[in-house]
Every structure is written in structure tokens, then in C-alpha cells.
Amino acid sequence: xxxxxxxxxxxxxxxxxxxxxxxxxxxxxxxxxxxxxxxxxxxxxxxxxxxxxxxxxxxxxxxxxxxxxxxxxxxxxxxxxxxxxxxxxxxxxxxxxxxxxxxxxxxxxxxxxxxxxxxxxxxxxxxxxxxxxxxxxxxxxxxxxxxxxxxxxxxxxxx
Numbered sequence: 001x002x003x004x005x006x007x008x009x010x011x012x013x014x015x016x017x018x019x020x021x022x023x024x025x026x027x028x029x030x031x032x033x034x035x036x037x038x039x040x041x042x043x044x045x046x047x048x049x050x051x052x053x054x055x056x057x058x059x060x061x062x063x064x065x066x067x068x069x070x071x072x073x074x075x076x077x078x079x080x081x082x083x084x085x086x087x088x089x090x091x092x093x094x095x096x097x098x099x100x101x102x103x104x105x106x107x108x109x110x111x112x113x114x115x116x117x118x119x120x121x122x123x124x125x126x127x128x129x130x131x132x133x134x135x136x137x138x139x140x141x142x143x144x145x146x147x148x149x150x151x152x153x154x155x156x157x158x159x
Contacts, residue, residue: 001033002030002082003028003029003031003085004029004030004031004032004033004079004081004082004083004084004085005025005028005029005031005032005033005034005083005084005086005096006032006034006035006074006077006078006083006085006086006087007021007022007025007033007034007035007086007087007088007089008035008036008037008070008074008086009034009035009036009037010036010037010039010042010044010051010129011036011051011054011055011065011129012044012045012046012051012087012129012133013045013046013051013054013129013133013146013150013153013154014051014054014055014058014146014147014150015124015127015128015129015130015132015145015146015150016122016124016127016144016145016146016147017089017091017121017125017127017128017145018089019058019059019126019147020120020121020124021087021089021118021120022034022059022062022065023062024118025087025118026062026063026064026065027100028145029064029085030064031064031065031066031119032064032065032066033065033066033067033068033081033083034055034059034065034066034067034068035068035069035070035074035077035081036045036048036051036052036055036067036068036069036070037069037071038069038070038071039071043114044137045133045154045157046154046157048155050153050157051069052067052069052151053063054150054153057147057149058147058149058150061129062066062081068081069104072107072134073109073111075106075110075113077105078110079110079112079113083113084112084113084114084144085111085115085116086103086106086113086115086116087113087115087116087118087119088102088103088115088116088118089115089117089118089119089120089121090118091119091120091125091126091127092125092129096098096117099117102115103115103117109148127145131145131156132146132154133154136154136155137158138150142154
């Protein structure tokens with residue numbers, strides 16, 4: 001049986017921390033699907049099309065990944081993709097409580113889905129999409145936090 005994992009998130013924008021986790025996960029699973037959420041209740045900085053294109057460009061060269069958007073329950077999306085695993089990144093202990101709740105609810109909704117928590121490489125432990133957006137909005141240098149294509153995309157959207 002092919003091991004398929006889903007790494008869900010808003011990826012608004014995708015960061016070097018996300019990419020590190022995706023690269024590492026791509027070595028563990030036959031296929032990794034990056035599921036970009038289209039949450040209508042959350043206002044996104046980048047459009048869904050920009051987030052999809054930005055992620056695809058940033059992840060070019062990783063053969064066993066696919067970038068797809070979704071607007072359903074995560075467990076329903078996972079089932080539709082034949083995925084058995086949901087990947088979640090944990091940067092700090094503060095992430096754990098929320099992620100633990102999500103994991104338990106997803107397990108309740110679909111007992112066949114497992115959640116795997118991964119921690120970032122040390123140099124990416126403090127990067128988050130929201131911090132990148134804040135640094136950018138205040139005129140700071142984001143070049144060490146995101147790939148070049150994302151930095152350009154963000155600056156175009158901020159202008």
C-alpha cells in the first residue's frame with residue numbers, strides 16, 4: 001500500500017520552515033500532498049492562486065509532492081486523496097495543545113487517519129507565516145525566511 005501523507009495549512013505564505021518539513025517528509029512517504037486551505041472565514045494575505053503557484057514554484061524539483069487546494073473538512077480531503085497520514089509541524093510547546101486537539105478530533109471523525117507531528121530544523125523554529133507578513137509590513141528583511149519567488153510575490157502584493 002502506497003503511504004500518502006497530507007501536509008495541510010494556509011501557507012500564507014509558504015516559508016523555508018514549511019519547505020524544510022516537506023523535503024524531509026518526502027523522504028519518508030511515497031507521496032506528500034500539500035493541502036492549501038481556502039478558509040472563507042479567514043482573510044488571507046495572498047490569494048489562493050498565488051499561494052498555489054508560489055508553493056508549486058518553491059517546491060519544484062521534489063518529485064513525490066503535489067500541491068492542491070481544498071475547502072472541505074481535512075479528514076474528508078485526506079480520504080479523497082487516499083491519504084492515511086496528516087502531517088503537522090510543531091515549532092514550540094505552545095503549538096502542541098492546539099495541534100493535539102485537532103489530532104483528536106480528526107481521529108474521532110476518521111479513525112483510519114493518523115497524525116504525525118514533525119519539528120522544524122533549528123534554524124526554522126521561529127519562522128511563521130504571520131511573522132513573515134508582519135516583518136514585511138514593517139519594512140524588514142524577509143529573505144532568510146522565504147524562498148526568493150515568495151519574497152518577490154509578497155513584495156508585489158505589499159506595494
